[in-house]
Amino acid sequence: MNSYEKTLRMLQYSAALILAWAGLTKFAATEGNVFIFAALGMEPFGRILIGVIEVCAAMMLTGVRFAALGALLGFGTMCGAVIAHVSILGPTVRGDQGLHLVLLACVSCATAVVLVARRRSLPLIGPTL
Amino acid sequence: MGKSLAVNLEAIAKLTNVGIPLAFLFFLALGARVSFYFHFATVTFFLLSLINFYYRHVQTEHTLLTNFGLVAQARYVIESIGPELRQYLFSTDVSEKPFNRIERSEVYRKAKGIDSSSSFGSQLGFDRSENKLRHSMYPVDKSEVEPFRVVLGEERGIANTYTLTKPVIISAMSYGALGENAVRALARGAKRAGIPMNTGEGGYPKYHLLEGCDLIFQMGTAKFGVRHEDGSLDENKLRELAGHPSIRVIEVKLSQGAKPGKGGLLPKEKITPEISELRGVPLDRDVISPPFHKECTSPAALVEFIARVQDISELPVGIKMCFGREEEFRTMIRAMKARDRFPDYISIDGAEGGTGAAPKSFMDDLGVALFDALPIVTGVLREEGVRNRLKLLCAGKLISPARQIMAMSLGADACYTARGFMLALGCIQALQCNRNTCPVGITTQNKHLQVGLDIAAKSVRVANYVDQLVHDHEELMASLGCRATRDLGPHNLHAPLLDLARYAA
Numbered sequence: 001m002n003s004y005e006k007t008l009r010m011l012q013y014s015a016a017l018i019l020a021w022a023g024l025t026k027f028a029a030t031e032g033n034v035f036i037f038a039a040l041g042m043e044p045f046g047r048i049l050i051g052v053i054e055v056c057a058a059m060m061l062t063g064v065r066f067a068a069l070g071a072l073l074g075f076g077t078m079c080g081a082v083i084a085h086v087s088i089l090g091p092t093v094r095g096d097q098g099l100h101l102v103l104l105a106c107v108s109c110a111t112a113v114v115l116v117a118r119r120r121s122l123p124l125i126g127p128t129l
Numbered sequence: 130m131g132k133s134l135a136v137n138l139e140a141i142a143k144l145t146n147v148g149i150p151l152a153f154l155f156f157l158a159l160g161a162r163v164s165f166y167f168h169f170a171t172v173t174f175f176l177l178s179l180i181n182f183y184y185r186h187v188q189t190e191h192t193l194l195t196n197f198g199l200v201a202q203a204r205y206v207i208e209s210i211g212p213e214l215r216q217y218l219f220s221t222d223v224s225e226k227p228f229n230r231i232e233r234s235e236v237y238r239k240a241k242g243i244d245s246s247s248s249f250g251s252q253l254g255f256d257r258s259e260n261k262l263r264h265s266m267y268p269v270d271k272s273e274v275e276p277f278r279v280v281l282g283e284e285r286g287i288a289n290t291y292t293l294t295k296p297v298i299i300s301a302m303s304y305g306a307l308g309e310n311a312v313r314a315l316a317r318g319a320k321r322a323g324i325p326m327n328t329g330e331g332g333y334p335k336y337h338l339l340e341g342c343d344l345i346f347q348m349g350t351a352k353f354g355v356r357h358e359d360g361s362l363d364e365n366k367l368r369e370l371a372g373h374p375s376i377r378v379i380e381v382k383l384s385q386g387a388k389p390g391k392g393g394l395l396p397k398e399k400i401t402p403e404i405s406e407l408r409g410v411p412l413d414r415d416v417i418s419p420p421f422h423k424e425c426t427s428p429a430a431l432v433e434f435i436a437r438v439q440d441i442s443e444l445p446v447g448i449k450m451c452f453g454r455e456e457e458f459r460t461m462i463r464a465m466k467a468r469d470r471f472p473d474y475i476s477i478d479g480a481e482g483g484t485g486a487a488p489k490s491f492m493d494d495l496g497v498a499l500f501d502a503l504p505i506v507t508g509v510l511r512e513e514g515v516r517n518r519l520k521l522l523c524a525g526k527l528i529s530p531a532r533q534i535m536a537m538s539l540g541a542d543a544c545y546t547a548r549g550f551m552l553a554l555g556c557i558q559a560l561q562c563n564r565n566t567c568p569v570g571i572t573t574q575n576k577h578l579q580v581g582l583d584i585a586a587k588s589v590r591v592a593n594y595v596d597q598l599v600h601d602h603e604e605l606m607a608s609l610g611c612r613a614t615r616d617l618g619p620h621n622l623h624a625p626l627l628d629l630a631r632y633a634a
Contacts, residue, residue, distance in 0.1 A: 040165040
């Protein structure tokens with residue numbers, strides 16, 4: 001495995017770890033998550049749905065074959081999170097000192113890089129990207 | 130078609146290119162005002178906008194995408210599933226290549242042992258280009274047809290001759306080209322049917338040997354399994370292999386129909402650590418065998434090499450080649466005459482042959498097709514007075530009994546087929562042999578795809594196919610008025626486009 005591939009794998013695993021943690025805490029209905037999704041008007045269905053998407057994305061990011069699709073799902077979820085912070089939640093959530101935003105930025109960057117690097121393996125549109 | 134009925138793609142594309150960002154804004158507003166759930170659509174259209182922007186303003190590879198954006202992507206998506214759509218929905222029963230549905234279905238029926246009669250006339254063409262068998266006004270009773278018997282090596286009077294008792298042989302397919310289950314199903318079926326199987330040039334035939342069938346060990350130009358590191362013949366390894374009780378014949382491959390003039394090609398996608406070890410090749414690149422044996426640089430050297438392999442192995446030794454130039458073939462035969470040493474058989478691989486992965490030009494445009502080559506080969510052997518010094522085998526789309534009888538009428542003693550047996554295993558002609566994605570698990574190393582290929586069940590189909598072929602052979606021979614294959618000749622053929630006079634000469 002060359003250094004380029006190693007870097008991509010590292011980014012995938014980092015994003016997968018954060019996404020898996022975020023998804024599982026949504027299933028666990030932690031106080032913070034319930035607060036956020038109540039503020040968005042999506043509690044509890046939206047919380048569980050987003051949790052499922054995040055866990056799926058995390059699983060896909062642990063391999064190579066579906067990594068691009070996982071990155072697309074992860075990146076899409078992060079786009080939704082950005083909209084939530086900009087439109088409703090604001091930069092900090094219940095005094096988290098911006099932790100959510102930092103994690104959001106990390107996952108967004110990692111998934112964006114993986115998505116661009118592995119775009120050719122996306123189903124249907126991959127060969128023309 | 131009137132203008133009003135035509136699809137204005139440009140207008141649709143413009144509408145889409147404007148519509149996608151507008152939809153993004155629309156759902157963004159709905160998400161803000163009505164429900165956050167609308168942002169699922171917001172994000173979707175945002176990503177589509179990015180992709181559309183990339184297609185129209187960044188990439189320069191695809192003109193259609195630059196001009197029309199995402200709408201044009203539909204063309205590529207539909208095109209990518211074109212083979213499936215054509216095969217499932219739109220192709221007629223006689224329009225597919227290399228084997229149409231009628232030909233494939235015939236093999237499937239034989240393999241399943243079910244009735245293959247049809248009614249209301251043939252769907253095949255009857256124009257002047259068709260090859261047909263000529264029946265006799267005086268057919269013989271089927272019981273009068275002699276059992277098939279061809280002895281390889283009898284001309285040299287060697288101790289270890291090999292007798293073919295059925296006119297078909299499983300052609301060369303290596304482990305590597307095929308998966309483990311496919312190799313084992315074929316080998317088990319071969320044992321059940323009492324026919325030999327060619328190992329292909331994949332090195333030590335580990336999986337072919339597991340089922341105990343008779344094997345024709347193929348030595349390709351890279352000599353996998355019997356080579357020194359420099360690619361020359363390792364006599365000790367050959368002697369050891371030839372001593373295995375299941376290995377009954379050695380075949381030296383000079384060239385093959387799928388890519389004449391080029392060595393074998395195993396795409397890197399199909400190279401597992403095990404294949405890498407069996408062949409002694411790296412994992413990370415395509416394995417391309419040299420185009421010729423390094424020992425065979427002239428006709429005399431070729432004959433010397435064949436003699437050497439015969440002496441070391443003490444088995445019948447044949448050569449496999451796709452026919453190219455007549456003068457080169459004649460020179461080779463004359464070199465054999467001069468040395469008074471012949472291979473025990475020559476196998477002519479028609480240019481239409483091809484389970485192997487090959488560059489497109491080689492597959493499409495190189496080599497002589499089997500039915501054109503056979504009369505010339507037979508003619509040269511007769512003209513040189515050596516037809517009785519060796520046997521003639523052949524291959525090239527010989528999946529049906531009639532085509533096999535035609536080949537034998539043109540001089541062949543027995544027939545090889547690879548794709549016939551692949552179809553018997555359940556091949557659906559997905560045309561993915563070179564991608565390691567064979568959906569029926571035959572030409573793939575992917576274990577998940579091989580799961581569905583049940584060795585026991587498929588080996589029965591292989592044996593059924595052979596039994597049905599033999600049955601049809603006997604029926605056809607009786608109709609042709611022939612009691613033995615030696616009675617077959619060009620007089621049995623109506624082949625308007627073939628030079629049969631050459632055979633007769």
